[in-house]
Amino acid sequence: MYHVIINPAAKSGRGKQLWGQLESVFKEQGVPYQVHFTKHEKDVGRFAARLTENGGNIKLLVCGGDGTLNEALEGIHDLDAVELAYIPQGSANDFARDFSEQGTPKERLRRILTREPYYMDIGLVSAVAQDGTTYMRRFAGSSGIGYDAAVCEEVERSVMKRYLNRVRLGKLAYLIIALKQLARLPQHPLRVVLDGEKKIEMKRCLFSAFMVHRYEGGGFMFCPDADAFDGSLDLCMAENLTRRKVLRVLPSAFSGKHVRHKREIHMLRAKDIVVRAEEPMYFHVDGEVVCCAKELHLSCLQRKLKLYI
DSSP: OEEEEEOTTHHHHHHHHHHHHHHHHHHHHTOOEEEEEOOSTTHHHHHHHHHHTTOSOEEEEEEEOHHHHHHHHHHOSOGGGEEEEEEEOSSSOTGGGGSOOOSOHHHHHHHHTTSOOEEEEEEEEEEEETTSOEEEEEESSEEEEEHHHHHHHHHHTOHHHHHHHHTTOTTHHHHHHHHHGGGTOOOEEEEEEETTTEEEEEEEEEEEEEESSSOBTTTBOSOTTOOTTSSOEEEEEEESOOHHHHHHHHHHTTTTGGGGOTTTEEEEEESEEEEEEEEEEEEEETTEEEEEEEEEEEEEEEEEEEEEO
8 A cells, every 4th residue: 555645736736637647557557545635834744744653564655856755754753664655746856866767757656666665874963953942854865054054945935946946947046046145155163073083173164065865956966976875974065165266166066076176175974973063054954944053963874764766
């Protein structure tokens, strides 16, 4: 039995058409299913939580972007008891870029119903917000603090992204807002400890990205060597960047060539990471801003997710 979570109103009503296509495949293959239509924000997480709260082996199928996948991942009670199938339908689809699987939603579903899962790493991050609230969040693709998180925060509330989504150009919102924020170019002191041993101090850190996969932010390949099956998180940390240098480095990150700027771009890898800032900074998980915090603790959960894509 597959439990399908889908937003029928997504992409100006195309979500309903998508479900019609997927339902035809379930019927064609004789696979039992139950559909759960979302109506409100965060319904994906609520459905995932309700369906998995009593244990047992559960098969979930979600359709959407990186945020939808993260919401489902966050809602699941016990990852060991769940098989998660995912059909990417977002504006950026950074998570899906690392997989070779392509095709229409119907082709993807036929493949999902007949193949073995990936056993994939995921990340876990904990933080205490300014109001004292403790957050603990999973992430499938990446987490980050600083500039990339501030860009995500503005994209989330951007009218421009909603318009660009309607014309299927939503990923341009990330690049436009990233360039817009260069006017401020906030860089902050940051201290990082890797695996309890290696200590790094930066006086002017623009951002730090902690990644399971290679891409975030609408196609930026910040960690070209990231491997979702190696039990570690890859880090991309940027410091001491002038506006002129950012305009050279940032576009080169689409192809991963930013790593050539070794004075400003630092590539690292660790299983456990502690980040401390002198002032609260936005951080995100899979492009969804969580809160402002001064300290993060990140770790890699090796091969924790049974994924079909």
